[in-house]
Amino acid sequence: MNIFDYNELEIAELIAITLRCEVAIESGNATYKIRDREYILPLSSIVTAMTSIAKKSVSDETALHSENEYEIIVHVESPQPFSMRSEPLILEDTDTQVTYEISGSSEEYLIWLICSANKSGSLRDLISGPLGRDRLIRLSDDTSALDALRTVLGRQLTLKIQSTHKTNIKRFQSLSNSLLFHLAxxxxxxxxxQRFLLEISRRGRITRMRRSAISEMDPPRRVYNEDLVNHYVLGISTDNPTVQFLSFYHVLEHFFESVFNDELIENIKTAITQPSFSYKRKKDIAGLVTTIKKNLQIRSETITFSEFQALCITLTRFMEKQEIVDKLNEYDASLVEYYKNEQVNFSNGSKVNLSSTENETIIKNLAGRIYSTRNALVHSKDGDRAKYTPFRDERFLVKEIPLLRFISESVILAVSELS
Incomplete structure (x- = not known):
């Protein structure tokens, strides 16, 4: 993503798109008018940032670095960090001459980010919606255009590391990792x-799909299962992909035992009511026992059932395939094709062609993709062939979350009742 694909005027226009306003270029300044306030940005500031960015490299998708500087966007899951937006967290190591800082993004990083997001087609997903523009009211009259831009983008924080010695990317990543543990x-x-643009933009995509003014909302007219709602709300309350995936999975898991038992009972009823079945024939009874054994397992004196099979039944009973496809296409038109052509990298979860007309194959492959991924998240023993490594594998996990979220929503709606 080459910053030199843009000139300063084009970047000034990108800022206007992000701020959702017009820009006037005059006397070397870009002036942005939002409501009754104006925000000024000298074009020379953009040129200076472009010159600095040109000397740097990009790692993963969101780390901007040189031999002496490193900056990456971070998410802080704690009430304390919000003070960092006004009071940066700064730690200096005088022995190694390394300085760590967590604060609002630098001007060059901010400009680089909107250019990169624009090239990937995710710029509008970075915008925090009407709330971002409403926050501008609280800013002082002398606020700069870039401060206004930070506000509209949700006042994102970045981790900055500076070293007086030449430092390679692996060393910067090691320093970053050390700081994360130190703070925790x-x-x-x-x-x-947040190493990948999708991690930053995915919440904005959902907001764009569902965004509605409070004045336009009706009160709820259905009653929803409380346990399912709790799991679902936990899933959307965090940006942690692991917690999100498992929370949405728990919505489906809620039904495993009941749907499995219902299915087994129906199979037994079907078998014993066949005209060819006789309880007097040992062969028929033995066949019935075999059927039950195949479905149930005894582990440590406890009777268990196949979670994979229960997942297949749950998907068959509650999921409307076309509805899921439509939601996926609205969220990200590339995902349906991605699921068709790509396994889950860290779990070897099955490819699934949601456009196929072979429903049994879809259910089997979809259940395999979901269940393998769930197992890789839950079972992380050293030596397991399929396991999830936090942060490193997030770029793959975040692609699975929309699929499971939309399925969990279908389940919640399917079992809801009119109030």
Whole structure:
């Protein structure tokens, strides 16, 4: 994503698109008018940022670095960090001459981010919606255009590391990792690098799909299962992909035992009511026992059932395939094709062609994709062939979340009742 694909005037226009306003270029300044306020940005500031960016490299998709500087966007899951937007967290190591800082993004990073997001087609997904523009009212009259831009983008934080010595990317990543543990251990502060643009933009995509003014909303007219709602709300209350995936999975898992038992009972009823069945024939009874054994297993004196089979039944009973496809296409038109052509990288979850007319194959492959991924998240023993590595595998996990979220929504709606 080459910054030199843009000139300063085009970047000024991108800022206007992000701010959702017009821009006037005059006397070397870009002036943005939002409501009754004007925000000024000298074009020379853009040129200076472009010159600095040109000397840097990009790692993953969101780390901008040189031999002496490193900056990456981070998400902080704790109430404490919000003070960092006004009071940066700064730690200096005088022995190694390394400085760590968590604060609002630098001007060059901000400009680089909107250019990169625009090239990937996700710029509008970074915008925090009407709330972002409403926050502008609280800013002082002398606020700069870039401060206004930070506000509209949700006042994102970045981790910055500076070293007086030449430092390669692996060393910067090691320093970053050390700081993350240091903060977690000492301050109970979870700082998570957002290494891929999709991690930053995915919440904006959902908001864009569902965005509605409060004045246009009706009161709820259906009653929903409380347990399912709790799992669903937990899933959307965090940006942690693992928690999201497992929360949406728990919505489906809620029904496993009941749907499995119902299915087994129906199979037994069908078998014993066949005209060819006789309870007097040992062969017929033995066949019935075999059927039950295949479905149930005894582990440590406890009777269990196949979760995979229960997942297949749950998907068959509650999921409307075309509705899921339509939601996926609205969220990200590339995902349906992605699921068709790509396994889940870290779990070897099955490819699934949601456009196929072979429903049994779809259910089997979809259940395989979901269940394998769930197992990789839950079972992370050293030596397992399929396991999830936090942060490194997030770029793959986040692609699975929309699919499971939309399925969980279908389940919740399917079992709801009119109030």
């Amino acid at each position: 251990y000492n301050l109970d502060l979870a700082v998570v690098p």
